[in-house]
Amino acid sequence: xxxxxxxxxxxxxxxxxxxxxxxxxxxxxxxxxxxxxxxxxxxxxxxxxxxxxxxxxxxxxxxxxxxxxxxxxxxxxxxxxxxxxxxxxxxxxxxxxxxxxxxxxxxxxxxxxxxxxxxxxxxxxxxxxxxxxxxxxxxxxxxxxxxxxxxxxxxxxxxxxxxxxxxxxxxxxxxxxxxxxxxxxxxxxxxxxxxxxxxxxxxxxxxxxxxxxxxxxxxxxxxxxxxxxxxxxxxx
Amino acid sequence: xxxxxxxxxxxxxxxxxxxxxxxxxxxxxxxxxxxxxxxxxxxxxxxxxxxxxxxxxxxxxxxxxxxxxxxxxxxxxxxxxxxxxxxxxxxxxxxxxxxxxxxxxxxxxxxxxxxxxxxxxxxxx
Numbered sequence: 001x002x003x004x005x006x007x008x009x010x011x012x013x014x015x016x017x018x019x020x021x022x023x024x025x026x027x028x029x030x031x032x033x034x035x036x037x038x039x040x041x042x043x044x045x046x047x048x049x050x051x052x053x054x055x056x057x058x059x060x061x062x063x064x065x066x067x068x069x070x071x072x073x074x075x076x077x078x079x080x081x082x083x084x085x086x087x088x089x090x091x092x093x094x095x096x097x098x099x100x101x102x103x104x105x106x107x108x109x110x111x112x113x114x115x116x117x118x119x120x121x122x123x124x125x126x127x128x129x130x131x132x133x134x135x136x137x138x139x140x141x142x143x144x145x146x147x148x149x150x151x152x153x154x155x156x157x158x159x160x161x162x163x164x165x166x167x168x169x170x171x172x173x174x175x176x177x178x179x180x181x182x183x184x185x186x187x188x189x190x191x192x193x194x195x196x197x198x199x200x201x202x203x204x205x206x207x208x209x210x211x212x213x214x215x216x217x218x219x220x221x222x223x224x225x226x227x228x229x230x231x232x233x234x235x236x
Numbered sequence: 237x238x239x240x241x242x243x244x245x246x247x248x249x250x251x252x253x254x255x256x257x258x259x260x261x262x263x264x265x266x267x268x269x270x271x272x273x274x275x276x277x278x279x280x281x282x283x284x285x286x287x288x289x290x291x292x293x294x295x296x297x298x299x300x301x302x303x304x305x306x307x308x309x310x311x312x313x314x315x316x317x318x319x320x321x322x323x324x325x326x327x328x329x330x331x332x333x334x335x336x337x338x339x340x341x342x343x344x345x346x347x348x349x350x351x352x353x354x355x356x357x358x359x360x361x
Contacts, residue, residue, distance in 0.1 A: 026292060028270050028285055028346070095335070095346040096287040 011035060023091060023099045031122035036099055047233070049122050110134025111221070127230040132221040139220050140227070248351065248358045255355065257281070260318040264296050267361050272348065274357060275300065275332055278318050282332050283359045285346035289337075293325035295345060303329065303338060321345070 011022055023036040034047040092100040098118035112131045117124070132138050221227055251265045257276040264273050264286060271286035273296025288295035302317035320338065321330045329338040330345045337343040349360040 026287070028287065091342060093336075093342040093344060094289060095344040096285060096289045096292070097346055 021091075023094050025094060025097055025099050025117060025119055027119040027122055028097050029121070032119050032124065034117065034119060034124055036101070036117060047124050111138055111140055123232055125230065125232045127228070129226055129228050130221065131226040132223055135223055137220045137222050248360055250356050251283075251359050252357045253355050254281075254352060254357060257357070260300055262296055262300065264294075265359075267359050270361060271296075272359055272361070273297075274350070274359065275321070277332050280333070281350045281352060281357050283348040283350050283361075284321070284330075284332070284335075285348070287346070288323045288325065288328060289343050289345065290323065290328050291325060293323050295321065295323045295328075295330070298322045298324040300332070 011018065011024075020037055024033065025036070026033045032047070032049040090102045092102050092114075094100070097120065098116065100114065100116045103113035103115075110133045112133060114129050114131075116127045119125070130140055249267045251267065251272075251274055252263050257263050257274060259276045259278050262273045262275045264271060266272070271294070273284045273286050275282045275284065275296075284296055286294050286296040299322050300318060301320055301322065302314055303320045305313040305315040307313040319332050321332050322328070323330075328343075330336065331338060335344045335347045351358040351360065
């Protein structure tokens with residue numbers, strides 16, 4: 001007897017023989033599933049939705065690519081500094097539909113990162129919150145990169161950069177919407193401008209999200225302040 | 237599995253009468269297409285998504301019992317009767333009152349708030 005959800009493999013493509021512990025979360029209604037690898041930087045290493053009784057992989061990555069370089073296309077929740085092992089991400093907890101991971105810096109920095117992921121109604125939600133607990137302001141920025149499979153029903157166009165429709169969001173400051181055939185990507189950030197670029201790389205699309213536009217001038221978090229970035233992808 | 241009636245207000249779904257679920261028992265209901273188990277844990281009603289975080293088994297069909305308590309070497313103490321849910325597939329045990337696995341507290345079942353109004357149990361979802 002199978003469960004009330006749906007039959008899916010325990011790991012995404014390329015991870016079947018791996019001993020890596022993946023945190024799997026599922027839509028309670030059985031419409032989607034995603035995997036996360038805390039020991040590889042808290043990455044989202046798979047996202048699949050059910051379409052017409054079958055499973056379409058919207059996001060996926062391969063372990064050999066990830067092991068080779070932490071900056072290769074994947075869902076990089078936080079890019080670690082060069083030479084820094086990614087194991088500082090710590091798996092906190094999960095239930096069937098959500099999981100949480102933390103990152104604590106080594107050294108005197110007083111920043112604290114928490115990533116939460118959940119699936120509901122086939123929508124994958126990723127949220128990153130960075131807090132400062134120190135007495136002085138700290139500089140940091142939030143970046144997230146996703147590889148979206150170029151499934152015919154997910155992304156039909158292969159245009160280089162998609163247009164953006166930017167509107168004010170009362171809660172977080174800015175909302176960026178990307179509308180494509182079959183995919184709806186929403187980014188919320190605080191308090192500065194967000195940028196979203198979707199570019200083709202081979203047969204896939206890389207979605208890069210940052211919480212500020214000036215790469216050489218990362219935003220400052222005041223003492224006891226925080227920054228927040230959330231992304232929702234609905235590819236059903 | 238029983239289908240509850242329409243919610244009396246948004247997000248608050250009546251699922252059973254308090255007399256319908258005796259202590260230590262469970263009723264599996266469908267709320268907004270979600271399969272949810274409603275347990276009577278020694279008088280407290282607890283709602284759990286009917287999915288085990290391990291292999292997606294229908295965890296609420298498992299037995300409810302107790303567990304061994306911390307004790308000196310060579311001594312075994314049994315307790316917490318009616319508070320521990322065991323998954324029917326692989327025997328993973330969960331604390332119904334806290335939601336966490338007994339062996340790895342980082343792994344949890346998903347719980348939903350419940351309310352009791354007169355004799356009716358509501359699940360908030």
